[in-house]
Structures are given as structure tokens and as C-alpha cells.
Amino acid sequence: MTMTTKVLSVSVPVADQDAALKFYTEVLGCELRTDIEIWPGARLVEVAPPGSEVSLLLLPRDSEIPVATRLGTSDARAAHDAIRSSGTTLHNDDLIRMEGVPAMFSFADPDGNGLVYLEDNS
Structure with missing residues (x-):
């Protein structure tokens, strides 16, 4: 199994999501892909360069x-087990499963950078 299949997305910490959205779309030319409230108070705004x-x-x-x-990973369960066995501290005791997702x-690299594995079978 190849544990990491691709980079799916990178978070950009912002002070104001609306101002950031305007900058990334109107100034940088990115397209809006997602703007949803995942749960109350948790807004996910996703942009990307066209293509x-x-x-x-x-x-x-x-x-x-x-x-x-x-x-992305082809097998989230196997990746979770491998990360756990490496001694890396996981932020989730088990896989997170939400409808449609x-x-x-999630976990962190040795320097504290946040990483998330999502099962990607594309």
C-alpha cells in the first residue's frame, strides 16, 4: 500500500473568511469550490486555481x-494503524466518519504541523 496518494488541500489560517475569499477569488483568480457550514459555527471555505x-x-x-x-490515502484504517504504530500522537482515537465525507x-508531524489523512479512492 502506498500510504500517501496525493495532496488534497492545504489550510490557510485567516482572520476573516469573507475578506480572504474576496482576495483569493477576485485578486488571485481562484475559483470558489465550497462554502458550507459543516456544523454550527464551523464554516469551510475552499478555493483553488482553475484546473x-x-x-x-x-x-x-x-x-x-x-x-x-x-x-489522500487509499486505506484510512491501515494509515491510522501505521501512524499509531510509529509512535506519532494521533488527534483521533479512531477514524472520523461523517455522512458524505x-x-x-488527524495528527501532527514531528514539528507540530497539522496533517489529516482522508480516504481517497479516486
């Missing part, structure tokens, strides 16, 4: 959604 497979998540610094680099979990 790009990698997107940017514009998240408040204090967001409940992890400010992280999101990586791939299985995922």
Missing part, C-alpha cells in the same frame, strides 16, 4: 476544523 487538483481551505486560526495539510483522522 488545480489541490485546493486551499480558508479557515479561522481558532477553527474547530483542523488547520492542516490534507493528504471520506473516513479521516
